[in-house]
Amino acid sequence: MNDIRFTIDGKECLGKPGQTIVEAAKANGVYIPVLCHFEGLKPVGSCRICTVRVGGRFMAACTQPLIEGMAVENTAPDLEDMRKSLIEMLFVEGNHLCPSCEKSGNCELQALAYRYQLMAPRFPYLWPRRDIDASAPLLMLDGNRCIQCLRCVRACRAKDGRKVFAAVDRSHRVKIEVDKKLAAHLSEDQARRAMDICPVGAILRKETGFAVPIGRRKFDRAPIGSDVEKGTGR
Amino acid sequence: MSKPVIATASLAGCFGCHMSLLDIDERILGLIDLVEFNKSPIDDIKTFTKPVDVGLIEGGCCNSENVEVLRSFRKNCKVLVSVGECAIMGGLPAMRNGIPIRECLEEAYLNSPTVDPEDRLIPNDEDLPIILDKVYPCHEVVKIDHFLPGCPPSADLIWEAVTALVEGRPLQLTYDLIKFD
Structure with missing residues (x-):
């Protein structure tokens, strides 16, 4: 099947049919924050942290499948403030x-x-x-x-x-x-x-707490999502 | 020109944030050159004697005295800063917040196994500050201008914030400085 062309904040991106906006964004090095979503699980879109805007409408990027020509807004100030x-x-x-x-x-x-x-x-x-x-x-x-x-x-x-x-x-x-x-x-x-x-x-x-010292924990050094933005995310 | 004036207070806190302020190593000599301390446990000045530029608040409000001190800081300080998790969200003292105050007092003064059976009494002297129904973060009591998270906030964060505020430049709070623990 052909790739799907879409944009995120104006950036030209390519995705595969059946991918959600979150998955396709990740493959294109764009981080959309998620909380209730976990790779490999069926998304439910319950927390709405991943809310993006397409054609003036808000949608959960973890459940919304990609559509040809979509123009996704991800980092608009009002969106980011809503997430915050x-x-x-x-x-x-x-x-x-x-x-x-x-x-x-x-x-x-x-x-x-x-x-x-x-x-x-x-x-x-x-x-x-x-x-x-x-x-x-x-x-x-x-x-x-x-x-x-x-x-x-x-x-x-x-x-x-x-x-x-x-x-x-x-x-x-x-x-x-x-x-x-x-x-x-x-x-x-x-x-x-x-x-x-x-x-x-x-x-x-139980019984294994605080195993990793401060400074070496997952988010001590770099913000969540920076691996996706650097293209090193899974 | 006179030096910028700083005041500090520890409300419902553990003094850990004040310890972190003192943990700025040799920069403490620079701090003394840079600012003058007014009301603060550090110099033991009990009441405001002049207008203050930057007020640093450690701890949240758990009783009427905390509220009174916090309001006097708001009145006397141009810029007021919540320092540490307790000031920002109540912290450890706020672990009682979901429990009715009567239950807390009865547990502490009547039912605890370490209470002397001869001495079961909930303190109720008129000289004691009245305990609040909950521990409140400072920004739910007065307007707070800046927040320095951490338990305690690192010495580097306090140094960056205090120097920026007295020099009138924007705070540069980098990722590694902002931690909630």
Whole structure:
């Protein structure tokens, strides 16, 4: 099939049929921030951090397939400010105490806040009361940090295909819970993957915290997305 | 010409940010040449004696005294800076924010296993500042002009910000200086 021609902020790009805007942008060395999206998982477009504008309409770049001749706006100041406000909302809706979080330095939410130079949110903090579930032998779930991206729900399955995590309740009360029976039999690899798939510190592998020293963590030196912009991203 | 004046305060903080300010190594000699300190725990001046150019606030507001000090800083400082995570988002003291204040006080003064059974009493002296329902970030109480994140903010970040503010140049906060931990 023929390549699809499209532009991002005026830059001529080529993509393949079936690719989403995020995937095609990445292949062309353009970073579109994502949070709920994870390569290899079916995108759900729940966080809207990847919102771009095409023909005056806002759309989630992680779910929108490429269309011939698309003119994608990615870095317009109003778009970037909207993304920043989404990050701020995620910070005030949970209890994100970076200094005491094991994921600090490797956290994608924090990394986006660094990239967007988030100094203090424009919204008041809500301080919800959330639960911690440390009943699973290898994992700890901290609802304070959960951003309900559903990456764990989509990615983590037992051998027979059953989901290890699930969203319960609705609206602002939605929370992620772990199937205690399945969690009791998770392998070391599965537990590690659950922690890695979580963009924040809501799912932690027990007993291995703070393994990487400050200065060598994922986002200590370079902003999130700089690997894509340099063309070295996967 | 008189030197720019700096004031500092530690509200609901741990003094770690003040320690980080002192951690600027030999640059501290340059700082003394550059600025004059007014109200601050560093020189132990208790009340404002002149208008201040830059006020540095460590810690958030957990009681009525914190709010009073913060408001007096806003009144007396041309530029007010939130220094560190506690000032910016409440930090460690704000871990009590989801818990009703009565529950916190009962846990600390009545039910904790280390409380002397003869001495179960929630402090309620009129000389004590009144504890707030939650710990508030400074910018939810007064207008804050700049934010220096970190726990504590690095000495380099504080140095860059303070020198930029007293010299009247824009802050150059590079990626490696902005960290939330």
